[in-house]
Amino acid sequence: MRELLSIVNLTKAFSQFPSIGEKTAERMAYALLEMDQEQVQFLMSSIIDVKENIRHCPNCGALIDTSTCPYCNEERDHSTCIVVPYPKDIMIFEKMDNYHGTYHSLNGELSSIKGITINDLRINELKERIKKEGIKELILATNPTVEGETTALYIAKLFENDDVTITRLAHGIPIGSNIEYSDKLTLLKAIENRTKIK
Amino acid sequence: MRELLSIVNLTKAFSQFPSIGEKTAERMAYALLEMDQEQVQFLMSSIIDVKENIRHCPNCGALIDTSTCPYCNEERDHSTCIVVPYPKDIMIFEKMDNYHGTYHSLNGELSSIKGITINDLRINELKERIKKEGIKELILATNPTVEGETTALYIAKLFENDDVTITRLAHGIPIGSNIEYSDKLTLLKAIENRTKIK
Numbered sequence: 430m431r432e433l434l435s436i437v438n439l440t441k442a443f444s445q446f447p448s449i450g451e452k453t454a455e456r457m458a459y460a461l462l463e464m465d466q467e468q469v470q471f472l473m474s475s476i477i478d479v480k481e482n483i484r485h486c487p488n489c490g491a492l493i494d495t496s497t498c499p500y501c502n503e504e505r506d507h508s509t510c511i512v513v514p515y516p517k518d519i520m521i522f523e524k525m526d527n528y529h530g531t532y533h534s535l536n537g538e539l540s541s542i543k544g545i546t547i548n549d550l551r552i553n554e555l556k557e558r559i560k561k562e563g564i565k566e567l568i569l570a571t572n573p574t575v576e577g578e579t580t581a582l583y584i585a586k587l588f589e590n591d592d593v594t595i596t597r598l599a600h601g602i603p604i605g606s607n608i609e610y611s612d613k614l615t616l617l618k619a620i621e622n623r624t625k626i627k
Numbered sequence: 628m629r630e631l632l633s634i635v636n637l638t639k640a641f642s643q644f645p646s647i648g649e650k651t652a653e654r655m656a657y658a659l660l661e662m663d664q665e666q667v668q669f670l671m672s673s674i675i676d677v678k679e680n681i682r683h684c685p686n687c688g689a690l691i692d693t694s695t696c697p698y699c700n701e702e703r704d705h706s707t708c709i710v711v712p713y714p715k716d717i718m719i720f721e722k723m724d725n726y727h728g729t730y731h732s733l734n735g736e737l738s739s740i741k742g743i744t745i746n747d748l749r750i751n752e753l754k755e756r757i758k759k760e761g762i763k764e765l766i767l768a769t770n771p772t773v774e775g776e777t778t779a780l781y782i783a784k785l786f787e788n789d790d791v792t793i794t795r796l797a798h799g800i801p802i803g804s805n806i807e808y809s810d811k812l813t814l815l816k817a818i819e820n821r822t823k824i825k
Binding site: 438443462 | 630631632633634636637639640641643644645646647651654655656657658659660662664666667669670671673674676677678680681690691692715718
C-alpha cells in the first residue's frame with residue numbers, strides 16, 4: 430500500500446498530544462487537509478503566539494503573557510498561598526473570583542511511576558518565598574490521588590518546624606478525579622472546609 | 628479572571644477539528660506550551676507539508692503526493708471501479724493489498740440533514756469515466772447508513788439503462804458503523820460477497 434508520508438508525519442505530530450490516540454490523530458490530519466487556508470493560518474499563528482507570548486513567572490511559576498506577574502503583585506494578599514501541581518491549575522482557582530492570595534506551582538507531583546522526585550518539584554523556591562514574602566498559610570491543592578496526597582504529606586513534614594500553617598483542600602473534590610474537572614462551587618466548598626494537617 | 632488570549636485562541640483553533648471538544652482542545656493548548664522547540668517545529672512543518680504536497684487526483688478524487696495518480700495509471704484494471712464516499716476511504720481498500728481495480732471518490736454522501744445534494748457529489752465525473760475508461764462494474768462502497776444507502780440507490784437508478792454492472796459491498800460491515808473502522812478480513816468478505824442490485 431502507498432502511504433502518504435505527509436499524512437503519516439502529521440498523524441505522528443498530533444499523536445504527541447496527551448489523550449490523542451492514533452485514530453484521532455489520523456482523523457485530524459485528514460480534516461486539516463480539507464480546511465481552508467484561513468483556518469490553517471489561524472492554527473499556525475495561534476501555535477506561534479502561544480510559544481512566543483506565554484512564559485512562566487519565575488516566582489510563582491504561573492503562565493503569564495505580561496511583563497510582571499498578576500498573581501505576585503502588591504495587590505495580592507501574600508500571607509496566604511495556594512500550592513498547585515501545575516501552572517494551569519492556577520486558572521481554575523482564579524475562575525472562583527474570590528481568592529486574593531498568591532499561588533505557587535510545584536510543576537508536578539511526586540510519582541515513583543513517572544520517576545518524579547523531590548528535586549523535580551519547585552520546593553526550594555517555595556521555602557524561600559515563605560521567608561521572603563512572609564507567607565502565614567500554605568493551602569495545599571495537590572490532587573486527591575496517591576501522588577497528590579504523597580506530595581502534600583511530604584510538604585507538611587518538610588515545614589514541620591517552620592512558623593507557617595499548612596492546610597489541605599477539604600474533601601469536597603471527588604476522590605480519584607482531577608482538579609481541573611471540578612466546578613466553581615465544589616472548589617469554594619473545598620477552600621472553606623480546608624482541614625489543618627499541621 | 629485573567630484569560631491568556633494566546634491559549635484561548637489556540638484552544639479555538641484545535642476545536643476546529645472534528646471530534647475535538649473544548650476540554651480536549653484546552654488540554655492540547657497547554658500541552659503544546661510544555662513541548663520543546665523540536666516537537667513544535669515538527670508539528671508546524673508537518674502541517675505545511677500536508678497543505679503543500681497533497682492534492683486531489685482530478686480523475687478519481689484520491690489524495691496523492693505524486694504528479695500522476697497511482698490508482699488511475701495503466702497498471703490498474705480499469706474495468707472495475709470502487710465508488711467510495713471520501714478520498715481517505717481509498718486508503719482503507721488499498722490496505723487489503725489484493726484489489727487492482729480503480730476508485731472513484733464521490734466526496735460525500737447524500738444527506739438532507741447536512742444539505743448535501745446530488746450536485747455536491749462527483750457524479751458527472753463518474754458518468755464520464757464509465758464511457759471513457761470502459762468501466763464494466765461499479766462496486767458501491769458507500770457507508771451502511773441511511774445516507775450511504777440512499778446514495779447507493781440513487782447511483783443504481785441513475786445508471787439503470789447504461790451497460791454497467793452495479794454491485795454493493797456485502798453486509799459484512801456492521802450496520803451503523805463507518806467503513807474506516809472495518810478490519811482487513813471484514814472488507815475482503817464484503818468484496819467477495821458483493822450483491823448485485825441492478
